[in-house]
Amino acid sequence: xxxxxxxxxxxxxxxxxxxxxxxxxxxxxxxxxxxxxxxxxxxxxxxxxxxxxxxxxxxxxxxxxxxxxxxxxxxxxxxxxxxxxxxxxxxxxxxxxxxxxxxxxxxxxxxxxxxxxxxxxxxxxxxxxxxxxxxxxxxxxxxxxxxxxxxxxxxxxxxxxxxxxxxxxxxxxxxxxxxxxxxxxxxxxxxxxxxxxxxxxxxxxxxxxxxxxxxxxxxxxxxxxx
Numbered sequence: 001x002x003x004x005x006x007x008x009x010x011x012x013x014x015x016x017x018x019x020x021x022x023x024x025x026x027x028x029x030x031x032x033x034x035x036x037x038x039x040x041x042x043x044x045x046x047x048x049x050x051x052x053x054x055x056x057x058x059x060x061x062x063x064x065x066x067x068x069x070x071x072x073x074x075x076x077x078x079x080x081x082x083x084x085x086x087x088x089x090x091x092x093x094x095x096x097x098x099x100x101x102x103x104x105x106x107x108x109x110x111x112x113x114x115x116x117x118x119x120x121x122x123x124x125x126x127x128x129x130x131x132x133x134x135x136x137x138x139x140x141x142x143x144x145x146x147x148x149x150x151x152x153x154x155x156x157x158x159x160x161x162x163x164x165x166x167x168x169x170x171x172x173x174x175x176x177x178x179x180x181x182x183x184x185x186x187x188x189x190x191x192x193x194x195x196x197x198x199x200x201x202x203x204x205x206x207x208x209x210x211x212x213x214x215x216x217x218x219x220x221x222x223x224x225x226x
Contacts, residue, residue: 003070005166005197006032006055011064013050013220024050026220027064032166032199032213037192039211040201046217049170052201056089056168057081069165086114090159090167094174096151098143098158104130105139108157115162129157133187149180156187160196167191169200173207185210 013025025047032038042048053059054066057073060081066074073084091097098107108126109117117125130136133153143151152172159167169188173181189210192198202208216224 003034003067004031005034005036006030006066006068006199008055008061008066009064011051011054011061011066013047013054013059014062023220025054025061028217028220028222029064030215030222030225032197034197035192035195037188037198037210037212038200038215039208039213040199040215040217041203041205041208042217042223043203045219047220048201048217050220051217052168052170052199055166055199056091057084086111086162088165090162090164092152092155092159092167092169092172094171096143096148096155096175098151098154100143103140103142104135104146104154104157107143107154108161110158111162125161126157129160130154132160133157147180148176149183152176152180152184153187156184156191160191166197166199169198171202172200173202173204181207 009029010027011025012027015022015024028051040048040051054061061074065072068084068088105123105126108129109122112122112125127139130139133156135150135153135157138146138150146154173184176184185207188198200211208214214226215222
């Protein structure tokens, strides 16, 4: 039986801020099929960052259920969530989050190191995914020697290295100029066409237009899912 890549039901998240209770999510539900490409949109304070943190197993919901590849991960402990992140999720951030002291090849291979993949295999896979994102000639470079677009390509290759169930992208073009943003979104589109499941947070309608589907949040609720 094929499960949706991501499915969440009645998710709530309440933060205790002293005597105040902040309701970041107020009961959101959706399902993202395997191979789909979703853009999560909403104004500041809509709950999109909170939702992405839960989908990335970086936070737990106050209530509700979250299934990743059919497995309920809503109430797992820290060690189990860390293992889920390593095995099933690839992350792409606005600020790239590359390790400055490491080469492109070493940055791409970093999650493989944590998985215990042998060094020779890790190097081969790093070279493979560098080629996928067009960085085969930059394996020995460090992040400071790359343009912003090249750094984001390296971050995408790192996200792909472990063959994740879902790629989560948080404002992946936020630090890039318009032309470079288009290049990065073309890369995401090509990954989607290869069957990757992508969930991307963005506040930019033109960037969201590259996605196949949209989930729009307002005040911690789903306003629209198309």
